[in-house]
Amino acid sequence: NFMLTQPHSVSESPGKTVTISCTGSRGSIASNYVHWYQQRPGSAPTTVIYKDDQRPSGVPDRFSGSIDSSSNSASLTISGLKTEDEADYYCQSYDSGNHGVFGGGTKLTVL
Amino acid sequence: QVTLRESGPALVKPTQTLTLTCTFSGFSLITSRMSVSWIRQPPGKALEWLALIDWDDDKYYSTSLKTRLTISKDTSKNQVVLTMTNVAPVDTATFYCARSSSNSFHFDFWGQGTLVTVST
Numbered sequence: 001n002f003m004l005t006q007p008h009s010v011s012e013s014p015g016k017t018v019t020i021s022c023t024g025s026r027g028s029i030a031s032n033y034v035h036w037y038q039q040r041p042g043s044a045p046t047t048v049i050y051k052d053d054q055r056p057s058g059v060p061d062r063f064s065g066s067i068d069s070s071s072n073s074a075s076l077t078i079s080g081l082k083t084e085d086e087a088d089y090y091c092q093s094y095d096s097g098n099h100g101v102f103g104g105g106t107k108l109t110v111l
Numbered sequence: 112q113v114t115l116r117e118s119g120p121a122l123v124k125p126t127q128t129l130t131l132t133c134t135f136s137g138f139s140l141i142t143s144r145m146s147v148s149w150i151r152q153p154p155g156k157a158l159e160w161l162a163l164i165d166w167d168d169d170k171y172y173s174t175s176l177k178t179r180l181t182i183s184k185d186t187s188k189n190q191v192v193l194t195m196t197n198v199a200p201v202d203t204a205t206f207y208c209a210r211s212s213s214n215s216f217h218f219d220f221w222g223q224g225t226l227v228t229v230s231t
Contacts (some may be wrong), residue, residue: 001174035217037158044207044221045158051215090158094216100148100160103129 002095002104004027011109016081020106022091023073032093034074035068039088039105048089049076078108086110113137115147115208121205122228129198129227133191133208140166140186146216147191149182151204159204164191165213183219198229 003025012018022034036053037045047056049065054072062079074093078085091103119131133147140147148163162182163171172180181194191208205226209218 019126033215033217035215037218045218045223046221047217047219050217050219056219092158092160092216092218094113098169098216099174100150100163100216102150102158102160106158 002093002099002101004091004093004101006089006091006103006106008104009107009109012081014081014083015111017077017079017085018081018108020076020078020089020091020108021073022075022103023071024093027072028069029072029074029093030069032095033066034065035092036063036065036074036076037090037092039090045090081110083110113220114211115210115220116220117206117208117225119206119225119227121226122230123198124231125199125229126197129195129202129229131195131206131208131225131227133193133222135189135191135208138210139189140184141145144213146213147184148209148211149151149191149193150207150209150218151202152207152224153201154205156204158207162193163211200229203227203229 005023036049038048039045048063053065064077088105090105115135144166146165147186149161152158162180179196186190205224207224211218
């Protein structure tokens, strides 16, 4: 089964930049789109990046996404960190059989 | 505007069959060529994709759960139904339905989720 692996947690100070990685278990992560969701406690996930690097309207340009084929990974970068960015972040993609796949989630602490 | 809402029992007993309904509005599965998925999240744990139904009634299931899941749709009611058989306490989770387009698998709209507890 195709899997996506994320760091369990990351922390950084306000104003700094943090990058969350999402590594594919096999094949090429670039073969299918990767999306990123933010989830705050008690709420449903919301999109911060879709189709690898697209930002929905309303999401600040401090959020950016990228794909690195050489490491078979996707990344979510948040610059100018704010305390309001503290949340869980999930990457998501799908396999050739049309099965959805989520990463294990990364807890971002802004301290 | 697009909305999705999950409904179903808050409590089910082990070995029972769980039936959840996703009622959506603001779009048509067929004319928009969209899909609806079910996703669950056990308390304090990660999201897990369960199943998807396409506008043309193609169905896809989580490999690990496919023997226990059935997804269906009633286009006239704008509903997608998920059944999960033989539930156990480990199935306790918040269940979400979410819309996606068939060419990107991006969940652009989610329901608020419904917590289902499996317990005697």
